[in-house]
Amino acid sequence: MDSIFTDILAGALGRYNYWVVIVLMMAGFYVVIASTNLVKKIVGLNIFQTSVFIMYISIGKISGGTAPIVWANAELYSNPLPHVLILTAIVVGVATTALGLSLIMRIKHAYGSVEEDEILALSQAEDEDE
Amino acid sequence: MMSSQLPALQVVLPLLGAPFCFLLWRYPRWSWALATLLSWSAFGVAIMLLIQVQNAGTIEYAFGGWQAPWGIEYVVDQLNVLVLLIVSGIAAVVFPYSWTSVQREIDPEQQSLFFTSMLLCLAGLLGITIAGDAFNLFVLLEISSLSTYTMISMGRDRRALTASFQYLIMGTIGATFIIIGVGILYMLTGTLNMQDLATRIPDLGTSRASQVAFGFLITGIGLKLAMFPLHLWLPNAYAYAPSAASAFIAATATKVAVYVMVRYVFSIFGVGFSFETMHIQWLFVPVSVFAILFTSIVALFQRDIKRMLAYSSVAQIGYMLLGIGLVNVTGLSAALLHLFNHALMKGALFLAMGAVCYRIGNTFIDSMHGLGKQMPWTMAAFVVGGLSIVGVPLTTGFVSKWVLIQGAIENGWWPVVAVILVASLIAMLYIWRVVEAAYMKPRPEGAESITEAPASLLIPLWLLAAANIYFGANAQFSMELAQSAAKTLFNSAVVGF
Numbered sequence: 001m002d003s004i005f006t007d008i009l010a011g012a013l014g015r016y017n018y019w020v021v022i023v024l025m026m027a028g029f030y031v032v033i034a035s036t037n038l039v040k041k042i043v044g045l046n047i048f049q050t051s052v053f054i055m056y057i058s059i060g061k062i063s064g065g066t067a068p069i070v071w072a073n074a075e076l077y078s079n080p081l082p083h084v085l086i087l088t089a090i091v092v093g094v095a096t097t098a099l100g101l102s103l104i105m106r107i108k109h110a111y112g113s114v115e116e117d118e119i120l121a122l123s124q125a126e127d128e129d130e
Numbered sequence: 131m132m133s134s135q136l137p138a139l140q141v142v143l144p145l146l147g148a149p150f151c152f153l154l155w156r157y158p159r160w161s162w163a164l165a166t167l168l169s170w171s172a173f174g175v176a177i178m179l180l181i182q183v184q185n186a187g188t189i190e191y192a193f194g195g196w197q198a199p200w201g202i203e204y205v206v207d208q209l210n211v212l213v214l215l216i217v218s219g220i221a222a223v224v225f226p227y228s229w230t231s232v233q234r235e236i237d238p239e240q241q242s243l244f245f246t247s248m249l250l251c252l253a254g255l256l257g258i259t260i261a262g263d264a265f266n267l268f269v270l271l272e273i274s275s276l277s278t279y280t281m282i283s284m285g286r287d288r289r290a291l292t293a294s295f296q297y298l299i300m301g302t303i304g305a306t307f308i309i310i311g312v313g314i315l316y317m318l319t320g321t322l323n324m325q326d327l328a329t330r331i332p333d334l335g336t337s338r339a340s341q342v343a344f345g346f347l348i349t350g351i352g353l354k355l356a357m358f359p360l361h362l363w364l365p366n367a368y369a370y371a372p373s374a375a376s377a378f379i380a381a382t383a384t385k386v387a388v389y390v391m392v393r394y395v396f397s398i399f400g401v402g403f404s405f406e407t408m409h410i411q412w413l414f415v416p417v418s419v420f421a422i423l424f425t426s427i428v429a430l431f432q433r434d435i436k437r438m439l440a441y442s443s444v445a446q447i448g449y450m451l452l453g454i455g456l457v458n459v460t461g462l463s464a465a466l467l468h469l470f471n472h473a474l475m476k477g478a479l480f481l482a483m484g485a486v487c488y489r490i491g492n493t494f495i496d497s498m499h500g501l502g503k504q505m506p507w508t509m510a511a512f513v514v515g516g517l518s519i520v521g522v523p524l525t526t527g528f529v530s531k532w533v534l535i536q537g538a539i540e541n542g543w544w545p546v547v548a549v550i551l552v553a554s555l556i557a558m559l560y561i562w563r564v565v566e567a568a569y570m571k572p573r574p575e576g577a578e579s580i581t582e583a584p585a586s587l588l589i590p591l592w593l594l595a596a597a598n599i600y601f602g603a604n605a606q607f608s609m610e611l612a613q614s615a616a617k618t619l620f621n622s623a624v625v626g627f
Binding site: 029032038041045048049052055056059082085088089092095096099100103104106107110111119123126 | 265268269272276279280283288289291292294295298299302303305306309310313316317322
């Protein structure tokens with residue numbers, strides 16, 4: 001009985017970083033969909049992407065492994081590849097955020113608002129004018 | 131010596147050209163000339179790759195001499211050489227066109243940036259197509275997407291900004307789904323090389339994790355290819371982007387995403403996993419049937435013809451997914467053939483709208499009244515493209531629809547055949563609206579007199595319109611490529627890649 005309980009506990013907590021990934025992913029995704037403020041949408045998108053970064057970083061970790069730098073005393077190295085991959089993905093994420101934020105600046109100039117519902121109302125008015 | 135480096139040059143030329151194009155920002159004409167030259171060289175490289183693949187079979191190129199599966203590999207086979215050819219071919223036609231068109235639509239100080247984005251987008255799209263590495267594919271996908279968002283935001287209407295933003299949000303969610311899928315696959319197999327993945331995935335059996343990866347990948351790619359109902363970003367993006375950008379993106383971006391879908395479903399996961407374990411055809415078929423009917427009807431009610439063409443694109447992507455969902459060689463050949471043909475027809479139609487926009491400043495149907503007499507060449511090219519969308523014999527659209535119907539009959543799916551025919555009738559109606567406005571309605575009183583578009587717009591437009599007729603009347607070339615690619619993809623289920 002005791003062993004089943006510890007098994008479940010180990011299953012739930014032993015991979016806690018993946019729980020963090022799932023929570024962040026869903027939180028970020030929710031913010032992207034639910035918020036009407038464009039800046040908040042970009043923030044949500046960032047949280048969503050960050051969850052993937054953590055997932056990749058967790059993949060690379062090997063229990064007992066050291067940092068992947070050649071060292072005489074090392075017996076086991078962590079896998080550096082996922083970390084390198086996610087560096088690339090972080091760069092892509094930064095580029096996306098920068099582009100998103102600069103688009104928001106242009107939208108603010110053009111519409112005078114960063115609230116999606118107000119912009120939508122203005123756009124629809126334009127659609128009807130045409 | 132040079133010829134062994136062709137796969138790298140295909141992507142590296144436009145990618146390295148882009149910063150130079152940007153440095154010429156004071157001289158937009160020079161940056162346009164450079165971009166055009168590079169698009170032609172990319173087309174030349176694609177033709178040489180096609181010849182090599184047809185003579186010697188699949189080409190594998192190890193970047194920096196690092197052999198796969200450790201290094202990053204570029205692979206050219208019969209499937210992606212078709213896509214390379216169509217993407218670079220469309221670029222080679224649209225880039226020369228863009229100069230005249232951009233003069234009317236983009237401020238001089240932004241023109242070089244526009245050409246730079248077009249070049250980056252071309253590099254990204256060619257890279258996605260040629261990459262043999264799942265992560266490399268993601269990076270190039272983002273290069274092409276980010277430059278597409280930039281191009282769309284340069285449209286004159288302020289709604290271009292919101293269209294671009296909406297696409298950025300949906301596109302980034304799609305791309306993130308793709309890296310989640312790739313990450314899970316890497317966890318399971320320890321490799322990112324596509325051929326290596328293809329040999330290791332069958333050993334996993336039907337593990338829950340590989341099914342989750344499959345789900346993430348299909349959804350992510352589905353967002354990028356505007357799979358119904360994930361297409362919401364597409365109509366605004368195509369309608370408000372500058373004309374040259376609309377033509378380029380509409381003809382290439384979603385086609386490359388369809389290619390990625392085919393690559394994942396057939397080569398990487400394999401026919402057995404995708405269709406027998408995951409039954410992905412029961413997603414593709416209903417979704418595409420609904421897309422074909424619903425978006426064709428929506429297209430009927432659009433006032434802006436660019437937006438009408440955008441909705442028609444969603445329907446045409448439906449045909450491609452339907453071809454994949456038929457799960458037979460004929461259906462897959464139809465999907466690949468339609469990928470090639472649809473690029474030609476949508477390219478021609480959007481270029482025609484660009485010429486109209488150049489002369490009258492918008493693409494509303496009521497401003498096109500009487501245009502048939504005043505811009506006879508432009509509107510005639512539109513009619514050729516339109517006939518191709520409808521699927522009239524002797525045009526490319528007929529060839530791919532014919533093969534698709536054959537594929538559906540092979541499965542005995544008569545209702546699907548009916549859907550294809552009904553959708554063709556609806557397509558005839560929405561093309562007819564434009565024909566009626568341009569040829570039957572008189573030019574409104576007091577409207578300023580309009581002359582034909584300049585030759586710099588007409589020549590590229592007619593090159594594509596002529597290609598529609600040429601590949602419709604003489605479909606052997608595209609048909610053979612599509613069929614042999616489709617056969618290889620189905621056989622690869624047994625031998626790996």
